[in-house]
Amino acid sequence: MWKVIIRRVLLMIPQLFILSILVFFFAKLMPGDPFSGLIGPHTDPHEVEALRRAAGLYDPWWEQYLRWLGHAIHGNLGMSYNLHEPVTTVIGQRAVNTFWMSLLSVILTYLIAIPMSIVAARNEGKWQDQLWLTYNSITFGIPPYVFYLLIIFIFGYSLNWFPTGGTVSPNAMGTIPVFFSKIYHMILPAFSLAVFGTVGIFTYFRSG
Structure with missing residues (x-):
């Protein structure tokens, strides 16, 4: 019984890894980014660009993925920019x-x-x-x-x-x-x- 449980847990690891990659890339393929909603007629484009750079949106994709995965493993799913609350709280x-x-x-x-x-x-x-x-x-x-x-x-x-x-x-x-x-x-x-x-x-x- 324990062998079956251990085998299934071990099989879940690559499945979760593949799932995390798919989730990350599907999110990247969506139009816009978390800061697109801040853009308005009175918004300074340079400020929005500074926020994007500070968030690492211009880093290489693999670096963004590893950072995102590390935060997710530690229970940090980021902030909800609509509700202004941590995603875990929501x-x-x-x-x-x-x-x-x-x-x-x-x-x-x-x-x-x-x-x-x-x-x-x-x-x-x-x-x-x-x-x-x-x-x-x-x-x-x-x-x-x-x-x-x-x-x-x-x-x-x-x-x-x-x-x-x-x-x-x-x-x-x-x-x-x-x-x-x-x-x-x-x-x-x-x-x-x-x-x-x-x-x-x-x-x-x-x-x-």
Whole structure:
């Protein structure tokens, strides 16, 4: 077992190295640079050039890559020039919401898929089974982004049952109201993720 784990970890090292090179070069191929947004009618071009030189944007590509890789290994992902905060701080703030939404989507996935699989398995060949098989086929065939937009339009805009943005209501005060407000804001995206998660689980449980 340990040999398998060590082998997979060793295989990940060159994969991560190649991935880091691709990320670096794709970022370099994007138009503009971090200082392009500073350019305006009243901006001194020489000041912008000085910032670019200070940031090492005119250094050889391999030197820029090694410097970027070294900073990334040490957890320094630079500054967000839009938010004026460290990138790690920006990611950390959003990672918490992402974690809870992912957890809620997993819970919803199993709450939907397991009963659905049991009903289909107990009624094999009947209308209940055909209903869930049709649901499975439709869900599998719809592009996720189309489904997400459809869910937002129906339940967010048309019926106005759920919020379409934000993470908590402005009028939520106190720990308990804030907690339930966050859950309420996460239901729509978590449900959208859960629907697609049910496809594989339904197939697995039904065939078992």
